[in-house]
Structures are given as structure tokens and as C-alpha cells.
Amino acid sequence: MLSYSQMFVDTIFGFVALYALTKILGKTQISQLTAFDFISAIILGELVGNALFDDKAGIMEMAYVLFLWGALLYVIEIITQKFKGTRALLEGQPEIVIRRGKLIRDVMKKNKLDVNQLQHLLREKDIFTLREVEYAILETNGTISVMKKSDFQNPTRKDMKLAPQPTNLSVTLINDGEIIYDNLEEKNLTEEWLMEELKEQGFDRVEDVFYAEYLKDEEMLVLPYVNRGKPKK
Structure with missing residues (x-):
């Protein structure tokens, strides 16, 4: 029977190793989960889970198996990138x-x-x-x-023969009652300007605001806490 300290060390190592492996293999392992990726994820979980409760399997054995399986996945990724003909076999096709x-x-x-x-x-x-x-x-x-x-299909501005307009990306200025100062600086806005905007919408304190979103040339979107926010004027 493994001691609690040994299980703790093995668990931390397994977590770090799987996290690192995910980073190395890339985000496609999550955002584009194919049948092959799904099987790989299950096997990785099984490898770590079995190693955690195996008296004879320590960190070195776990590291070896994870490295070996990760290397196989990485090689397959390289093969599918370089040899297009293998993609249909290994990843499937639409x-x-x-x-x-x-x-x-x-x-x-x-x-x-x-x-x-x-x-x-x-x-x-x-x-x-x-x-x-x-x-x-x-x-x-x-x-x-x-x-x-x-x-x-939804008509586009081009379909309606309208002049194109610039598109702007919205940013979060307040999240859960706290000001996101980095976003304020990115948009060249000040805390004083933000407080004025909040007062215009009936909020005297940042703590009363659950979420605030800024979009150029639009009124700032302010959402209060349901249980303690002040209603918008």
C-alpha cells in the first residue's frame, strides 16, 4: 500500500507531466478532438491512474511511460503534417x-x-x-x-451595397467588482473616465458592478450584481 506522501508526490508529478505533454502536443488536442485523440486521452489518463495506485510503479516508471506515449503522439503529429496522405488514415476526413x-x-x-x-x-x-x-x-x-x-443566409453590408465600417474589439473593464487596469491602459482610458461612465448609469461604486464592457463609439455595457447592484437609470 502506497503511503499518502508517495501518492501526493506521484499525483503532482502526473499532473505536471500531463500538463506539459498537452502544451507540447498543441491546442488541437483539445479544440479538435478526433477519435484518435479521444483514445489517446483515455489511455494517458489510464496510464497515470494505474501508476498512482501501483506499489511497484514509481515516478521514473510513470515518466518513462508518459514520455514514450507522448513521443508516439508527437511523431504521429509530425507525420500527418509532412505527409498529407496519412491524414485521412490517422485523423479521418470531413x-x-x-x-x-x-x-x-x-x-x-x-x-x-x-x-x-x-x-x-x-x-x-x-x-x-x-x-x-x-x-x-x-x-x-x-x-x-x-x-x-x-x-x-443573412445579408451582408456588401449585399446591401453599404459602405464598409471598421470593426472594433470589445474589452472587459470590470470583472466581478474589480477594475481591469491593463485593459484600461490598452484603450488609453483612465479610472476617472470609468467612474464618470458608471455614475451616468447609476453606479457610485465599482464594487456594485459585476461586469463592464467597453466598445468604441458605443455606450458602455454595465451589468450589476443581481443581489446588490443598483438598477440602471
């Missing part, structure tokens, strides 16, 4: 499940995708009827990308 408004039954059957599942994926894209869909592509991570029919 497939069209709706083409020109028609369901491609063979592709759905191949990917074990039924109509109910497809409707669920479409609803996640705010599409509640197949009538709106021109093309739908099943991605390798199980999500779906959709191109709507022209009658259901």
Missing part, C-alpha cells in the same frame, strides 16, 4: 452529409449518423429545418459545418 439540400444516406450510414443525431447537430447551429440547408459537412471531430441556402 464528409458531406447534405449536398444541395439532399441527405447522402450512404455517408450517414458509414459514419453511424442517423437523422435524429443530424437534426441535433443542426439545432446547435440554430437550424431547425432541413429546408434551410444547402450543404452540411461532418467534420473529423464530430461537429457539423453548414452552408445555408441563399434564401436563408
